Amino acid sequence: MVQVTDLDTFSALLTPEGQALLAELRDHDPADELATATRLRRDHPAPLVSAALGQARLRQRAAAKFGADAGRMYFTPHGVEQSTRTTVAAHRAARFAALGVRTLADLCCGIGGDALALARAGIRVLAVDRDPLACAAARANAEALGLAELIEVRQAEVTEVDTAGYDAVFVDPARRGGARGGRIFDPEAYSPPLSWAVEAARTAPFAALKVAPGVPHEALPEDAGTEWISDGGEVKEAVLWFGTEPGARRATLLPAGDSLRGAGLPDAEAGPVGRYLYEPDGAVIRAHLVADVAADVDGRLLDPTIAYITADALRPTPYATAYELTDVLPFHVKRLKALLRERGVGVAVIKKRGSAVEPEELRKKLKLAGGGASVTIFLTRVAGAPTMLLGHPVGGA
Numbered sequence: 206m207v208q209v210t211d212l213d214t215f216s217a218l219l220t221p222e223g224q225a226l227l228a229e230l231r232d233h234d235p236a237d238e239l240a241t242a243t244r245l246r247r248d249h250p251a252p253l254v255s256a257a258l259g260q261a262r263l264r265q266r267a268a269a270k271f272g273a274d275a276g277r278m279y280f281t282p283h284g285v286e287q288s289t290r291t292t293v294a295a296h297r298a299a300r301f302a303a304l305g306v307r308t309l310a311d312l313c314c315g316i317g318g319d320a321l322a323l324a325r326a327g328i329r330v331l332a333v334d335r336d337p338l339a340c341a342a343a344r345a346n347a348e349a350l351g352l353a354e355l356i357e358v359r360q361a362e363v364t365e366v367d368t369a370g371y372d373a374v375f376v377d378p379a380r381r382g383g384a385r386g387g388r389i390f391d392p393e394a395y396s397p398p399l400s401w402a403v404e405a406a407r408t409a410p411f412a413a414l415k416v417a418p419g420v421p422h423e424a425l426p427e428d429a430g431t432e433w434i435s436d437g438g439e440v441k442e443a444v445l446w447f448g449t450e451p452g453a454r455r456a457t458l459l460p461a462g463d464s465l466r467g468a469g470l471p472d473a474e475a476g477p478v479g480r481y482l483y484e485p486d487g488a489v490i491r492a493h494l495v496a497d498v499a500a501d502v503d504g505r506l507l508d509p510t511i512a513y514i515t516a517d518a519l520r521p522t523p524y525a526t527a528y529e530l531t532d533v534l535p536f537h538v539k540r541l542k543a544l545l546r547e548r549g550v551g552v553a554v555i556k557k558r559g560s561a562v563e564p565e566e567l568r569k570k571l572k573l574a575g576g577g578a579s580v581t582i583f584l585t586r587v588a589g590a591p592t593m594l595l596g597h598p599v600g601g602a
Contacts, residue, residue, distance in 0.1 A: 214256045216342050218279070223253060231276060238262075246381040271318070273587055274487075279345040281338055284316035287379070292436050292459050294322035297375075297413060297444065302326040302600035303450070304411050306372040312363040313377045313397075317343030317356065323375075324355035332358045333366050363405075373411040376402040380417050387510040392416065392424055399424070403445070411448040418443045418491050425506065432457055432464075433488040440487035454525065456488040463523040465489065470496040473514070476505035478533045478587060482594060483514040483525035484556070498524045507594075508586045519599060527599040528581055536584065538560070542571050544595075549576030559583035560591060 217223050226249060233241055238258060245254045249560065263280040270290035271278060280288075289297075303308060306328055311320045314332035317426055323330050324347070334340050340360040347356040359366070368374050377396035380388060392399035399416065403426055406412035418433055418440045425431050430450035433443045436459040453466040473496040485498050490512045499505060502525070504516035534540065544596060545553065551573050555564035562584050583594040 212337055212341055214252055215338060217250075217253050217392070218256055218260060219345060222249065223257060226253065226257040227260060230257055233258075233261055235262060235265070274321075274350060277349045278316075279342040279349070280316055281336075281342055282291040284339060284342060288318035289322075289377070290436060291318070291322065292443065293434055293441050294319045295325070296434065296457065296459055296462065298322040298326035298328065300446075301328060301373055301375075301411065301413070304373070306411055308371045309373040309375060310366065310368040310371045310375075310409075311375050312366065312368075312402075314343055314358070315339050315377070315381065317346045317358070319375060319377065320356050320358075321346060321352060322495050324352040327486075328355070330356045331368075331371065332356055332357075333363050335362050335363055336361065364401060366407060368405065371409060373413070374406055374409040375413050375415075376405055377415040378402055388417070390417070390419070392420060395451075403429075406445065406447045409448070412446070412447040414447070416443050418444060418488075422493065427452055430455065433490070433491040434459065435486050435488035436460065438486065440491055443491065454492045454494060456486065456492040456494050458486055458488060458523060461523060464493055465492075465497060465524050467492065468497055468500075470500060472496055472509075473499035473504075473506050475507065475509045475588070476515070478507060478530065478594070479504070479515045480530060481516050481519055481599070482507070482523070482528045482530055482583065482596060483516065484528070485512055485514065485525040492546050494524075498522060507592075508559065508588060513558060513583065513585055513586055528583075528596040529599055530594055530596040531580075532593070532595040534586070534593045534595075536548055536593050537561075538567065538570050541582070541593055545571060545580065546574065548578055548580075550576075550578045550580050551576035552579035554579070554581045555584065556581065557584040559586045563592050 207513040242254055244344055262277050265411050267280050268274040269286050277290040308329045311332045314320050314334045317332055320330045320332040332343050340358050344358045378397055380395055389421040400415050406414050412474050413441050420443055428451045429447050430453035431445055432455040434457045436440050457464040485495050489498055495512050499514045501522050502516050504514040507513045507515050580595050
């Protein structure tokens with residue numbers, strides 16, 4: 206698939222001819238791309254057809270992040286991968302708006318995903334990026350969604366932009382690099398580095414700095430609060446907030462918006478397996494708030510080093526998924542296989558934490574016969590010993 210890689214080709218997509226091509230490709234089937242390209246090249250320049258097809262594919266991929274807006278937006282390959290999904294961006298924009306922020310400098314704006322959410326929250330945005338193609342896409346997106354009056358896009362090095370006078374700063378450093386665009390784990394290897402981004406954040410009354418969810422806690426500045434965000438059960442990012450809750454740790458679960466602020470509790474103690482198992486949301490684990498959830502459900506850990514909570518009574522919490530346990534067994538493949546066959550289990554969800562066994566390898570060995578019953582299998586440790594726990598989601602089949 207040919208992607209737009211230069212401004213001239215991108216600009217051609219914004220012409221009446223380019224717009225007509227994009228409209229024609231709105232619901233196109235990628236499986237028919239070759240035949241579609243051959244047909245369209247009879248009446249349109251080949252580079253424009255390739256660019257339109259590439260943009261149509263990017264829009265289809267971006268629908269998972271941007272919903273219905275994706276069909277009107279413009280993307281680069283990096284923009285689809287690195288931009289913030291709408292639900293997360295809207296949550297952040299709402300936090301800024303609640304702080305009274307009316308003007309904000311969005312540094313490393315990319316194709317403008319966050320800028321769009323901020324503008325929809327009524328905030329006037331200066332969106333800055335050094336990539337001219339990303340800036341062109343950001344401008345086109347602001348126009349396409351009717352937000353151009355609230356978003357000024359500027360191509361520049363973010364380190365050279367004066368943010369004085371803005372109510373807030375948002376920085377989203379690039380966390381991928383190298384020839385293959387792999388993840389960068391060292392915060393000082395971000396572009397720009399975390400140390401620069403922190404200093405830039407400190408210049409404004411309020412600021413948010415997006416970092417990888419696996420950021421080491423020891424790298425977190427003391428004057429910032431940190432929020433880990435999951436969406437649909439998948440951890441998406443961590444954000445350093447300045448000017449709000451210094452030193453606070455928070456886990457926010459979208460789309461519901463439940464947010465757990467740490468109370469500074471000591472680590473939870475381990476104890477015997479109870480009737481229920483709680484699997485904390487990934488944001489809770491990343492924020493080191495498992496002890497807070499354990500206290501909330503009057504539970505304890507299965508093992509001092511494992512983030513599974515067990516309890517004797519059911520206490521619903523939005524911060525963990527509850528399972529009712531039926532069996533607690535030492536790990537033994539043959540015994541598990543016989544038990545599942547005896548119960549007519551044909552569907553098994555296999556989870557692991559603190560176990561060297563790979564779920565897919567175990568699934569092959571179990572050779573489930575396709576019965577009507579289902580089970581959730583937890584491969585973990587209890588008091589240091591490899592253990593299998595079987596159960597079902599509370600309220601589930």
